[in-house]
Amino acid sequence: MNDRKDREVRTDRLGMPVQAENYTASRPPGWQGQLGGCGIASCISLKGGRIDGDRIARMLTIMEERENGLGAGYACYGLFPERRDQYCLQFFFDDEEGKQAVEDFLDGRLDILHDEKVFLRERSTISPPYPLVWRYFANVPHAREWRGTRDLGEEDYLVELVQHINERVPKAFCVSSGKDMAVFKGNGYSYEIADLYDLGRYSGTMWLSHSRFPTNSPAWWAGAHPLSLLDWGVCHNGEITSYGVNRKLVEMNGYKCTVLTDTEVVTYLWDLLVRRNGLPTEVAAFVMAPSTFQEISLLPPAERRLAEWLRITYKEAFLNGPFSIIVGRSQPDISLIALADRKKLRPMIAGLSPNEEVAYCASEESAIRIVEPDARTWAPGAGNPFIAVAGKGIVRRGTEPSFQGVSL
Amino acid sequence: MKDVCKPKGHAHECDCGKECLKVEGDRAVIDLSLSPAQPMHYTTLNCVMRKAMRRGCSSIELKGVMGQRYLASTASAPDLYIAVHGTPGNDLGAFLNGPTIEVFGNAQDMTGNTMNSGRIIVHGNAWDVTGLAARGGQILVKGDTGYRVGIHMKEFGGSRPTMVIGGTAKDYLGEYMAGGTILVLGLGGGAPVGRSLGAGMHGGRIFVRGTVGLEQLGPGAAIVPLSPDDEKEVRGLLGEFENAFGAEVPGEMSEYVKVAPSSSRPFSGYYDKTNV
Amino acid sequence: MSETPPTKRLDHRLPERFLPIVNYDLCRVCRRCVNDCSYQALEFRESKVVASGGCVACGRCIAICPANCIEIRPVPPQFAPHGNWSERSRRSILAQASSGGVLLSSCGADDEHPAIFDDLLLDAAQVTNPSIDPLREPVETVTYLGRRPGRLEVCDGKVMVREDDTPLIRMDMPLMFGHISLGSISYNAQQALFMAAKELNIVAGSGEGGLHPDFYQYADHICSEVASGRFGIKPEYLKEVAAVEIKIGQGAKPGHGGHLPGEKVTTMISETRMIPRGTDALSPYPHHDIYSIEDLAQLISVLKESTEYRLPVGVKIAAVHNVGAIASGIVRAGADFLTVDGFKGGTGAAPRVIRDHAGLPVEVAIAAVDRRLTQEGLRNRVTVCAGGGIRSSADMIKALALGADVVMVSTSAMVAMGCRVCQQCHRGLCSWGIATQRDDLTSRLDPNVAAARIVRLFRAWNEELKEVLGAMGIDAVESLVGNRDRLRYRGPNPKIAEVMNVKHIGEGWG
């Protein structure tokens, strides 16, 4: 038979075959986590305006050299103005069975107000199976009991539910669970994922995005970035060499590692340090990317004491090795945090539009320039967070002293 | 020589410059906005540039550059002038061997990686790892640079790389430095240099306009007074900076600090060679 | 950097390790041994040649003694016996307490880790298929190094061949010489390697020290190395050679940089490396433009742009625990070939603590890389080279069967030239003129003779390879590569067999 078509083999930019095996919600058997590099990009409207999805897609896509088609994703914040105060749980399901199992589990545990299918467009370049993507808007009921503990905080309760589903409920994975935000990710190049979800149909106050260059397949949709828990969304470039240590800390605090990547642990660390322990953002950033003891010894006494005790107390939260991360949250305000490791071994450029309405952070300057040709750009420092908050503007450029503005 | 102009292994093939390359006399203009593929892929752009070089062009003007990497890598014609409008991508002028590249905008990371000779003039900022392992030529940056700039620059014989940074540089400037000169002017305020300055340097010299604290020095680096020869060199570099950017730089030599290796063998005595 | 080492050494004298014994009945008192001993371990005193301490068992005196009257004796244990506190552990502590320094050594890890190669047995053909006589029937060992297309496109019934897309090097045997830089070895030694590579029609690594102008005549058989020190990288170093390899790591010192001490940076070395004479030549631990896999992709791409896609661009890594995933990433980053250097690989100088304690045996690494690349559908795109402690043709054959396309050898080539693996390379006093820059010593090595010896050795290995292939009923080496079915494991730890995907002895076809 002459016209027999060869089975379509997905190839990457260099024509290398990409493993056909493709997992959506369920974790691939034998999954040991994934190493790799990537590109990250983000933007935030400082006045609380809206930015449409095409813009972030253009930012990410220009850094095509940083990805190899094995995962990309976006997170949008300020996405559901009408449902701003409800939790949005967005799921990947392998099939209807997974959906049913989750709905059965949530029944009586959350007040589901509305649910809908998330638009997904078939793409010839992304091989099936595709997950069924579904979102639920929910309130947390007043009576909250989980495994015998009553009156858990709303958020702690939700964390328990989400982690239970991700760990125990087959064929289902909750990819985001925060208020006023959702995550769109999958297995493909940045532009494929943007097209798959038709990002142009969404607009929001803030976007995070990430494209992956893992060193190994299989491809797991749920394992792509951003990784998210509650309203935290994290995109991460680099490899945390202290993963085993950091993981111990989050596990001791009840987090369950299901994705088995360093980024997952980073997400939990933000939740632990900022939401649960109440550390100010810049202090949490210091914990993750602390100064050397020699530098600390040169600080004024009050700051030195704080810095030393942060290092002593949170030594398991120190993220060692090269990284640059972009972190988003919607509570209490939509905010963007960008942080590079303490030696700044991974690239990170910040930018501001000439009218000072939109701020950007990305791995490469070109990602900013392609959407904002006249942006003012600068490089946040090593271990020095850039923080922008919708409605407040740029709170920190990432060039200030470590504890500027922190009450001592 | 084989015609190897065809870009390979990716989906952005085009007919190499048919649309976007215009040559008049020995001047070439490459307008990326005319390329059928948007944004133009770097393999295509480099290929078009090589085509222009092969035709013996003495100047190439690139318009609308947006993140394309590896521009002019290993380009070797000493009289070639390349003007880049836009934002060139990483590794601009890697292994450069003669030409002059002038960037009207900011450059990204690893500009002038392992360059041999030639000049790279950036009318903006040039971020991390600029001038890595350069062993000749000159890099002039009007604005700021990032981390680990001028790592392992080295000199030999007549080849001696020089770099002038108009703004600031961050940590690990001149780490492993084995030769050449870096001058940081700190124009526009802010600390001119960061921490671990000249860590493990065993050759070369770093001049900083402004103050350098001892705690900023990396192991193996020391602050030493400027000699008359040093002052001459700084003045010469200031002149080149002023020529390139038309900017006035304060030339009061008492404002300059020199950082030099404390020894050419920073780690001698570090190892024990006993036959155990 | 640690504290400044104490200026005054607080020495405790250590017992000698070797003792040269001269048989005075036969000695003609020609004093050649005294003159040739670069370690000054022999002296002429009271009309006799006597030992003066510091013998390293380099064997030079034995080889040149016209009366054949010198013998080197290992000194028996000089410390009270102890099952845990070995002689070496005590010597190390005593030495470091004197110097405060980091213990340095050379060659490969010398602790008695048993080689897994020795636990593998080869298969042979009996009855069900015939063995082949390689002397009379063709048994092929031609090997290509570089990227392969994976499939050929068919357009309107015509099979399309696109040579330009996949530059390959054709070699006569599945062998390459590892990267040994000029600086770590002498001009004569490197020339011998290049001459032999040319004669054997294989590839030799340049090492990271640049390429001496005289050696461009062998460029067609040289793979130039781009290491973190970026020494001597000029356009011709990238463009005129057969292949370019990015060195990420070395098996003897994974994660460590390089350090050529200033006393070895002679005028010639300084010219080739393009650094001033007498300064230390330091190679940073990482490449400062590679902190991540996409940065590696970037360096691969810029080298491909620079060489206009005419040369294979490879990446060499030390075998480490995650080697499979790393290899897969390297291939996805665009490398045309990949070299894995095992735990026992050689070095001109490495901290002992890393040399002896970090990395992965090459046997396991090859199997892991081969398996992972196969799982990912990448194995037929890339050439896998592997080495690190290959001592014999048997090791080479087993490495091929475990999954290497090309086996990298370095120490064995040096031994062919005269090296006795005395592990003193880092001192720069090599009495054989190999790992030294001292003119009086390097002149002892005649590159023509050394090259001829290397050629003979590896021709013989290649014949032995053919003998084994023939015995297995295989008439082309590509049918051996990754053919783990033709290996069995007979060692103490079946788990090793399992991770290498090699059957245990006694296990048959099924």
Ligand code: SF4
């Ligand atoms: S030549 Fe070598 S073996 Fe002979 S005494 Fe000297 S060091 Fe020992």
Ligand code: SF4
């Ligand atoms: S090269 Fe020379 S110094 Fe090094 S091990 Fe061989 S004989 Fe000894």
